[in-house]
Amino acid sequence: MIELREAIIEDREKAYQWLYYSDFSKFLNRLEGLTGETIPSYEKFKEDYQDYYFNGSHPEKGRCYxxxxxxxxxxxxxxxxxxxxxxxxxxxxxxxxxxxxLAYTGHGYGTQAILKLVKIVKGRSYAKIIIRPSKHNQMAIKSYKKAGFVEKELKPWEYYREGYVDKFSEGDYGPGGDVFMVLSLL
Ligand SMILES: CC(C)(COP(=O)(O)OP(=O)(O)OC[C@H]1O[C@@H](n2cnc3c(N)ncnc32)[C@H](O)[C@@H]1OP(=O)(O)O)[C@@H](O)C(=O)NCCC(=O)NCCS
Known part of the structure; x- marks a missing residue:
């Protein structure tokens, strides 16, 4: 059985370790073009995953579970x-x-977690969810399809705020490197 709990500040460093230093990290890092030398430091990770993800101070900006x-x-x-x-x-x-x-993947846990977070954001009146896995990450793509995401052509101005289009529309994997997926909640 899977549940989500609101993450707290003490969870941040282990989330960093899971992302960059677990047994799937080599695969993910390679997809992102990261090498041993360019893996972001924990300080850099904190710039992306600021306190509000872990203390709930800006739910309108984002939240970790x-x-x-x-x-x-x-x-x-x-x-x-x-x-x-x-x-x-x-x-x-x-x-x-x-x-x-990796031992925790392939058992449906990720998909169940997504469905639980879908319920939470539905309750916050969101209408659309996007997710952008690498086109080489079949495990992720399969999971997101099971959760109801469908592949769409990315028209950045239909999703990104002015001022963020250039920074984010390329995604994490370079031009053409990801699959743009959308789950419509309406
Ligand atoms: C992506 C992730 C969250 C999905 O969660 P999950 O619990 O593994 O997802 P599920 O088990 O529901 O679904 C994964 C599917 O991929 C399949 N799969 C497993 N390994 C695979 C592989 N190497 N190639 C293709 N499909 C694979 C599984 O069999 C399953 O499909 P099925 O339900 O039809 O059998 C999880 O795999 C993960 O954390 N991966 C590593 C980090 C990552 O890639 N994060 C995403 C970044 S965008």
């Missing part, structure tokens, strides 16, 4: 999921998710 699994009565933090809205037009938000290691 820890994915908690309960198995045979034992609870365990197994990943992190977030929505981010500061860079997007009204009623649009973007999801990001990673589990803590």
């Amino acid at each position: 820890i994915i908690v699994s309960t198995k045979n009565g034992k609870r365990e933090d197994i990943g992190i999921i977030s929505y981010t809205s500061f860079h997007l037009l009204e009623k649009i938000t973007e999801f990001d998710i990673w589990l803590k290691s």
Whole structure:
């Protein structure tokens, strides 16, 4: 069974470790063009994942949740999921998710976590969710399709706020490197 709990500041550093130093990180880092020398420092990670993701002070900008699994009565933090809205037009938000290691992938946990966060953002009156996996990350693409996301052509001005189009429309994987996916909540 999967639950989401609101992440707290103490969760931030382990989320960083899970992202850049777990057994799937080599694969993800390579997709992002990162090498041992260019993996972001924890200080840099904190610039992207500012305090408000972990203390709830700006829910209109974004929030992180820890994915908690309960198995045979034992609870365990197994990943992190977030929505981010500061860079997007009204009623649009973007999801990001990673589990803590490969052993936890492929069991449906990520998809269940997405569906739970979909419910939360629906309750906050969002109308659309976007997500942008690498085109080489089939596991992620499959999961997002199962959660209801569909592939769309990206027209940046239909999603990004003025001032953020140039910075974000390319995505994390360079031109043409990602699959732009949308879940419409209306
Ligand atoms: C992306 C992620 C959150 C998805 O969560 P998950 O719990 O693994 O997702 P699910 O188990 O529901 O679905 C994954 C699907 O991919 C399949 N799969 C597993 N390994 C695969 C592979 N190497 N190639 C293709 N498909 C694969 C699984 O069988 C499953 O499909 P199925 O339900 O039809 O059997 C999780 O895999 C993850 O954290 N991956 C590493 C970090 C990452 O890539 N994050 C996303 C960045 S955009």
